[in-house]
Amino acid sequence: MNFLKLSVSVAAISLSVQAFAATQGTPGPTSTGTVTINATITAEVNITNLNDFTFDATTLRTALNTGAASSKTDAVCVWSNNVDGGYFITATGNGASNAFTLNDGTRTLPYTVNWTGTSGSATALTAGTKSAKFTSNATAPDCGGATTATLGIGIANAAIATMEATTTYTGVLTLLVSPT
C-alpha cells in the first residue's frame, strides 16, 4: 500500500513539473502564456558522393613496368551531427570473410583501403573492423555539395604482377558509417 502511495506521488510531481514549464495566462485585458519547446535528435550520419573506381589497363601496365603500386582516390561526403563531427568507418569487401579482394570469377586480387577525414593523414582500414574516429566539418547531410573525406584504394605492385590479361577483376566495397 505504501508503495502505491509513493508511485502516485511521483507521478503527481512529474505532472506538476511539466505543468510548470508552460505558463498559463490569467484573465485580464490581455493574457499571456508561454510554452517551452524542446527538440532532440539522435546521432545521425550520412555518406554520399561515392564513385566507382576503375584501374585501367594502361595505369596498371605502367605500375607493373615501373615497380610501383597503383592507387586511386575519391573525394566523398560524410556528415555527422555529433558535436565534434566525429564518425567511424567500417569497410568490408566482398571477398572471403569480407576481405578486400577483387575477383574475375576464378582468381582473386587483394587491394588496400585508406581513409582521410576532414583533417589528418590517410589511415589504412582493416576489413570488417571499425576505424578510429574521423571528423567531418560538414554542416549538412549532403555536405552542401562539397566533400569532407577521401577514400583511397591501392593495389600493390606484387599483386599487379599476379594479374592475368584479358580478364576484369571486380569487387564491391561497402562503407558503413556510424556515429559511435
Added chain:
Amino acid sequence: MEFVKSALAILALSASQVAVAATQGTPGPTSTGTVTINATITPEVQINNLNDLTFTATELRTALNTGADAVKKDVVCGFSNNPDRSYFVTATGDGSGGAFRLTDGTRSIAYSVEYLDGFGNGGALTAGTKSVAHRGSDFNCGGSGNAVLTINLANSVIGSMEATTTYTGVLTLLVTPT
C-alpha cells in the same frame, strides 16, 4: 550537329550508368554506401635474369681437341600474364640480316641458339623468326629462372677461329605475348 548530339547522349548515358553503380548512403543512425572497383591489365611480358656468356680459351681448346661443340647455358626468367602464361621469343644476332654471328672486327663465326622453357617447350631458334609458344611463371620467377638459353659453337666453327683475337656478338631476345 547530329553527331555531337549523339555523342553527348552517349556520354550522358555512360555517366548515368556510372552513377548507378555506386550506391549512396542516406541520413540515419548509420549510413552505408558502396563502390565497385574494377581492374584490368593488358598482356604483359618480361624476360630477365639474363647474363653474358663467355667461352674461355680453355673451354674452346678442350672442345677443339675433343671434337665436341662448345656449349653455354644460362637460366633466364620468362614472364607472361596471359591466362596460359604463354609468350614467344624472337632472337636476333647482330650479324648481317640479324644473323647469329660473333665477330672480331674482321672475321666472323656462326653460333646457334636454343630456348627451352621449364615445360619442355622450345628448341633451336632461327634468327629473326618468332619461336613456338613458351610458358612462363610468376613475375621475376621468384628471383630465379624458368627457361634455359643455350648458345652453341659448333666444333667446326671453333676450328675456324683464329688465336689472339676476341670474337664478340650481341644476341637480342624479343619476348611478345602473342
